Amino acid sequence: MFADASRSWWRAPGFALLIAELRQLLRDPRTVFAALVLPTLVVPALFWIQSWSLEQAEERLEARVARYAVAGPETELARALLAAGTERLEQRASNEEVSGVDASMPRLEEAQDVTALGDALAALDDAALDVVLNALPAGTPGLEDDDIDSALEVPLLRIVYRGDDEASSSAASAVRIRLEAGRAARRVAALEAVGLDLPLTDIVAVGERHDLATVAERSGALYGRGAVLVVVFFLFVGGSVVAADTLAGEKERGTLESLLTSGLERRQLVLAKVALVTLVGLFIALVQVLNLWLYVGLRLVDLGDDFALRLTPGAALWLLVLLVPLAVLIAAVLLWISGRSTGTKDFQLRFFPAFLITLAFAAAGFLTALPLRSALVLVPVANVAVGVRELLAGRIDALALAATAVVSSVAAAFAVRATLRDLGDERLVTGAARDHADHAGGAALFPRHVLRWYAGFWVVVFLGSTMAPFASFGGQVALNLVLVFLGGPLLILRLYRLDVRQTLFWRPPRAAVWPAVALGAPAMVVAMSALTEWLGRLLPMPDAMIEMFTRSLLPDDLALWQILLAIAVLPAISEEIAFRGVLLDGLRRRHGAFVACVGSAVVFALVHVSLFRLVPTFLLGVLFAAITLRTRSLWPAMAWHLLNNGLFVMLARSGFEPTVSVAGAVVAWLVAAACVAWIWRSTSRRSVQDAQASPDRISR
Amino acid sequence: MTAMSDTATTEPAGSEPEVVVHADGLSKTFYDAGRGAVEAVRDVSFRAHRGEVFGLLGANGAGKTTTMRMLSTVLTPSAGDARVAGVSVREDARAVRRSLGFFSASTALYPRLTARETLELFARINGFPSERVAARVDALIERFEIGPFAKARIETLSSGMKQRVSIARTLAHDPPVLIFDEPTVGLDVLSALALQDVVRELRAAGKTILFSTHILSEAEKLCDRIAIIHAGEVLVDDTLDGLRARTGAHYLEDIFVHYVRDADEGARRALEERTARELAALEG
Numbered sequence: 001m002f003a004d005a006s007r008s009w010w011r012a013p014g015f016a017l018l019i020a021e022l023r024q025l026l027r028d029p030r031t032v033f034a035a036l037v038l039p040t041l042v043v044p045a046l047f048w049i050q051s052w053s054l055e056q057a058e059e060r061l062e063a064r065v066a067r068y069a070v071a072g073p074e075t076e077l078a079r080a081l082l083a084a085g086t087e088r089l090e091q092r093a094s095n096e097e098v099s100g101v102d103a104s105m106p107r108l109e110e111a112q113d114v115t116a117l118g119d120a121l122a123a124l125d126d127a128a129l130d131v132v133l134n135a136l137p138a139g140t141p142g143l144e145d146d147d148i149d150s151a152l153e154v155p156l157l158r159i160v161y162r163g164d165d166e167a168s169s170s171a172a173s174a175v176r177i178r179l180e181a182g183r184a185a186r187r188v189a190a191l192e193a194v195g196l197d198l199p200l201t202d203i204v205a206v207g208e209r210h211d212l213a214t215v216a217e218r219s220g221a222l223y224g225r226g227a228v229l230v231v232v233f234f235l236f237v238g239g240s241v242v243a244a245d246t247l248a249g250e251k252e253r254g255t256l257e258s259l260l261t262s263g264l265e266r267r268q269l270v271l272a273k274v275a276l277v278t279l280v281g282l283f284i285a286l287v288q289v290l291n292l293w294l295y296v297g298l299r300l301v302d303l304g305d306d307f308a309l310r311l312t313p314g315a316a317l318w319l320l321v322l323l324v325p326l327a328v329l330i331a332a333v334l335l336w337i338s339g340r341s342t343g344t345k346d347f348q349l350r351f352f353p354a355f356l357i358t359l360a361f362a363a364a365g366f367l368t369a370l371p372l373r374s375a376l377v378l379v380p381v382a383n384v385a386v387g388v389r390e391l392l393a394g395r396i397d398a399l400a401l402a403a404t405a406v407v408s409s410v411a412a413a414f415a416v417r418a419t420l421r422d423l424g425d426e427r428l429v430t431g432a433a434r435d436h437a438d439h440a441g442g443a444a445l446f447p448r449h450v451l452r453w454y455a456g457f458w459v460v461v462f463l464g465s466t467m468a469p470f471a472s473f474g475g476q477v478a479l480n481l482v483l484v485f486l487g488g489p490l491l492i493l494r495l496y497r498l499d500v501r502q503t504l505f506w507r508p509p510r511a512a513v514w515p516a517v518a519l520g521a522p523a524m525v526v527a528m529s530a531l532t533e534w535l536g537r538l539l540p541m542p543d544a545m546i547e548m549f550t551r552s553l554l555p556d557d558l559a560l561w562q563i564l565l566a567i568a569v570l571p572a573i574s575e576e577i578a579f580r581g582v583l584l585d586g587l588r589r590r591h592g593a594f595v596a597c598v599g600s601a602v603v604f605a606l607v608h609v610s611l612f613r614l615v616p617t618f619l620l621g622v623l624f625a626a627i628t629l630r631t632r633s634l635w636p637a638m639a640w641h642l643l644n645n646g647l648f649v650m651l652a653r654s655g656f657e658p659t660v661s662v663a664g665a666v667v668a669w670l671v672a673a674a675c676v677a678w679i680w681r682s683t684s685r686r687s688v689q690d691a692q693a694s695p696d697r698i699s700r
Numbered sequence: 701m702t703a704m705s706d707t708a709t710t711e712p713a714g715s716e717p718e719v720v721v722h723a724d725g726l727s728k729t730f731y732d733a734g735r736g737a738v739e740a741v742r743d744v745s746f747r748a749h750r751g752e753v754f755g756l757l758g759a760n761g762a763g764k765t766t767t768m769r770m771l772s773t774v775l776t777p778s779a780g781d782a783r784v785a786g787v788s789v790r791e792d793a794r795a796v797r798r799s800l801g802f803f804s805a806s807t808a809l810y811p812r813l814t815a816r817e818t819l820e821l822f823a824r825i826n827g828f829p830s831e832r833v834a835a836r837v838d839a840l841i842e843r844f845e846i847g848p849f850a851k852a853r854i855e856t857l858s859s860g861m862k863q864r865v866s867i868a869r870t871l872a873h874d875p876p877v878l879i880f881d882e883p884t885v886g887l888d889v890l891s892a893l894a895l896q897d898v899v900r901e902l903r904a905a906g907k908t909i910l911f912s913t914h915i916l917s918e919a920e921k922l923c924d925r926i927a928i929i930h931a932g933e934v935l936v937d938d939t940l941d942g943l944r945a946r947t948g949a950h951y952l953e954d955i956f957v958h959y960v961r962d963a964d965e966g967a968r969r970a971l972e973e974r975t976a977r978e979l980a981a982l983e984g
Contacts (some may be wrong), residue, residue, distance in 0.1 A: 254807060259805045261802035435731055
C-alpha cells in the first residue's frame with residue numbers, strides 16, 4: 001500500500017499518520033457520536049417505529065367496527081347479497097377452522113339512520129361513515145371509473161369510499177369481499193335450484209399459487225433495490241464528518257501546514273486520509289448489515305413471515321468486492337471536496353450537491369427494468385446499486401459483477417488521483433484562486449479545459465440523437481460530423497489561439513508508414529468483425545438492435561457516394577481532427593502520452609453511443625491515437641479511419657456477412673499487428689520522446 | 701548526543717564551512733484576478749552554512765514567508781532553484797522536507813493528540829528510524845521540560861506549553877536544517893527569549909538555521925548573517941559587522957533603513973527615467 005518497500009508496511013510513515021488520525025477520531029466524542037453512534041442507532045429505531053406503527057394500525061382496525069350505509073333504489077338486493085356473503089364467509093371460517101375472513105378486515109355495521117344518497121355521501125366526507133354502498137338499478141349508464149362504458153342490463157352496486165382514509169379503504173374492501181362471496185353463493189344456489197348439479201370432474205380447483213422463489217429471494221429482490229441507497233447514505237453522512245475535519249478542518253486549524261512541511265510523501269498523506277474515511281464508511285456500512293441481521297434475524301424487530309435474508313458465502317464475498325471500491329470512491333470524493341474547500345463551512349456547501357447526485361445514482365436499484373448487463377455497468381455507483389440488488393435476490397452474474405467491480409475500482413482510483421493532484425497544488429496553502437494558466441489564458445489554459453469541452457460535445461450529440469430535427473440520417477451527419485466534431489475543434493483552436501500545425505499534428509509522416517496503413521486497415525476490419533462476433537457471444541445483443549443500427553447507417557435511398565461521404569470521408573476528417581488532434585494534444589500536455597491515448601479512446605468510444613460498438617471503437621481509438629503520437633502526424637490515422645469505415649460500408653452494402661474462422665481471425669490480427677509494428681519501427685524513438693515531454697505535467 | 705543533535709558532529713578544523721542551504725535565483729509569481737501577476741519574490745539567491753543562523757530580515761509582505769515556503773517545497777518556484785542539504789527542491793521534494801524542520805506561528809498541533817504522541821508521529825512521518833524514535837522523543841521531552849504534561853492532550857495545555865511542544869515537534873526527526881518563519885510573532889517576551897535560546901543551542905549543535913523576522917533587535921542578537929529582503933528582492937547579504945562596514949552605521953535599524961530607502965529611491969528613479977524615455981520617444 002505504501003511506498004517504502006524496504007520496511008514493513010505498518011512502519012510506513014503513512015500508517016503512523018493513519019493511526020494518529022484514528023486515535024484523534026475516537027477521542028472526539030462529537031465525531032464518534034455523529035459518525036459512528038448515531039448511524040448505528042438510527043436504522044434499528046426506524047425499523048422499530050415502523051413495526052410498532054403497523055401493529056398499532058392493525059390493533060385499531062381489529063377493534064374497530066366499520067359503519068356503512070346502503071342507498072339507492074336497489075337497497076334490498078344489496079343488503080341481501082351482503083348478508084349472504086357474510087354468512088358464507090363465516091361458514092367457511094368455522095368449517096375449515098381457519099380464518100376465512102381476513103384478520104385485517106374490520107367488522108361491518110350498517111348505519112340504519114342514513115338512507116338518502118346525499119346524506120350518506122356527506123357523512124362519508126365527514127368520516128361519520130366509512131363506506132357507502134350505492135345500489136343502482138339496471139340500465140344505469142356506466143361510468144368511466146367503473147370501467148363500464150355502456151348502460152348495464154343488471155343492477156350495479158357501487159362501493160363509494162375515500163382512498164385517503166385507511167379505515168374507509170379497508171371497509172370498502174371488506175364490503176367488496178362480502179359482496180363477491182354473496183354473489184358466488186347465489187350462483188351456486190341458482191344452479192342447484194334448476195337441478196344443475198355440476199359433475200365433480202367439471203369443477204376445477206385452482207391450487208394456491210406456488211412461488212418458485214424462496215422467501216429470501218423474494219425479500220432480497222425487494223429490499224435489495226434500496227440497499228445501496230441506504231449504504232451510500234451512511235457512507236456519505238458518516239464519512240463527511242471525518243472528511244470535513246481532516247483536510248478542510250486542518251486548514252482552519254493550521255495543522256495542514258505542519259503536515260505539508262513534514263517529510264511525509266504526499267501520496268502517503270492522501271492514502272492515509274482516504275483509508276481513514278473509508279474505514280469509517282465501511283464500519284458504518286458493516287454496522288448497518290449487522291443491525292439488520294441482529295434485529296431482523298433474531299426477530300427483535302418483526303417484519304412478518306414475508307421477510308428473510310440469506311447470504312451465501314460467495315454472495316457475501318461479492319458484496320464485499322462491490323462495496324469496498326464504492327466506499328473508497330465515496331471517501332476519495334469526500335476528501336477531494338474537503339481538499340478543495342477553504343474550511344469546514346465551505347465543505348458543507350460543496351458536500352450537499354455531491355451527496356444528492358450520488359444518492360440519485362444509488363437509487364438505480366429501483367429501476368427494476370434495468371439489467372446489469374447493459375451500459376449501466378459503466379456507470380459508477382448505479383452499477384453497484386443494481387449489482388447488489390441482483391446479489392441479494394440470489395442472482396450471481398459473475399462477469400457483470402466483475403465488470404462492475406472493475407469500473408468502481410477505476411472510478412475510485414481516479415478520485416484518489418484527483419485528491420492527490422489537488423493536495424500537490426500549492427493553492428492549498430496560498431489560497432490564491434488563480435495560477436499561471438488562468439492568468440496567461442489561451443494555449444496554457446487549453447489542456448485544463450479540453451475535457452470539459454468534450455463533455456459538452458457529448459451532451460450535444462446525445463441530445464441531438466433524441467431530437468426530431470436531427471433524427472434523420474442527414475441531420476445526424478450535419479450535427480455530429482460537421483457542427484460538433486468539426487466546428488467544435490475549430491472553435492477551440494480559435495478560442496485558445498492554438499498552433500494549428502502542432503495541435504492537429506498536421507504534417508506528413510514518413511513515406512514508409514503508408515504501405516502499413518494500406519495493408520493494416522483491411523486486416524483490422526476482419527480482425528474487428530471477428531472480435532465483435534466473439535463479444536456478441538459474450539454479451540448478446542438483440543438482433544433487432546443491430547439491424548436497426550445497420551439500417552440507420554445505410555439508408556436505402558442514398559447513393560453509394562453519399563454514404564461513403566457521410567460514413568467514411570467526413571468521419572475520417574472531422575473525428576480525427578476532434579479526437580486524435582485537439583483532444584489527444586490537450587490530454588497529452590496535461591497527463592502524458594499513455595493517459596492521452598487511453599483517455600481519448602474512451603471519449604471516442606463514448607460518443608459512439610451504441611453499446612455493442614464500445615469495445616471495438618475503443619480499441620480503434622487507442623490504435624489511432626498511438627499511431628498519431630508515434631508518427632507525429634494525423635494523416636496515417638485519417639487514412640486508416642477512411643479505409644476502415646469505407647471497407648465496412650462496402651461490405652455491408654454488398655450484403656456479405658463475414659463469418660470469420662478462428663484461423664482467419666488469428667491471421668487478420670497477426671497481419672494488423674505486424675503493420676502496427678512496422679509503423680513503430682519506421683518512426684524514430686526521438687519523435688516519441690518529444691511527444692511525451694509535457695511541460696504542464698505535475699511532478700511532485 | 702543531545703536533544704539538539706542526535707548524531708555526533710565533528711567539524712573539520714580550518715576548512716571552509718559547508719554550504720547547506722543554497723538559494724539560486726528563486727522567483728515566485730502569484731496570479732490574482734484583481735491585481736494580475738504579482739512577483740512576490742524576485743531572483744533571491746543566498747547561501748547558508750553549517751552551524752550558522754541565517755537571518756532573512758524584511759518588512760511585512762517583503763517575501764520572507766514565500767521564500768521559506770519555496771525552501772520547504774510547499775510552493776514551487778516560478779524560476780530558479782534551491783538546494784537543501786545537497787538536494788534540489790525541484791528534484792526530490794520529500795528528501796528536502798525530511799532534512800528540514802519547519803516552524804512558524806501558523807503551524808499548529810493536533811489538539812487531540814498528547815505531546816508524546818505528537819512527537820512520535822512527526823518523528824515517524826519524517827522517516828526517523830523507528831527503533832530510535834522512543835529514545836529521541838525521551839530526549840526532547842527532557843530538554844523542553846515536557847515531562848509533567850507529556851501524557852496530556854494538547855488541547856488542555858497552556859500556550860507556553862504548546863510552544864515548547866511545537867518546537868520539539870519541529871526537531872522530532874533531528875533535521876540538519878531548521879526554518880523558523882517569524883517564530884516570535886504573538887509570543888510574550890519570556891517565550892521569545894526561550895526560543896532564542898533554543899536557536900543558539902541548535903547553532904552550537906551544528907545545525908543550519910534560517911530565521912526570518914521583521915524584528916530588528918532579534919536579528920541583531922541572533923543572526924550570524926543577515927539578508928535584507930525588500931519588495932521580493934534581496935538587497936544585501938552579509939554579517940552584521942560587514943553591514944556596518946558597508947554602510948558606516950552601527951545600529952541595524954539604520955542599516956535597514958539605509959538599504960530600503962536606497963532601494964525605494966532607486967526604484968523611483970528608474971521609474972522616472974523610464975517615463976522620461978517613453979515621453980521622449982513619444983515626442984520624438
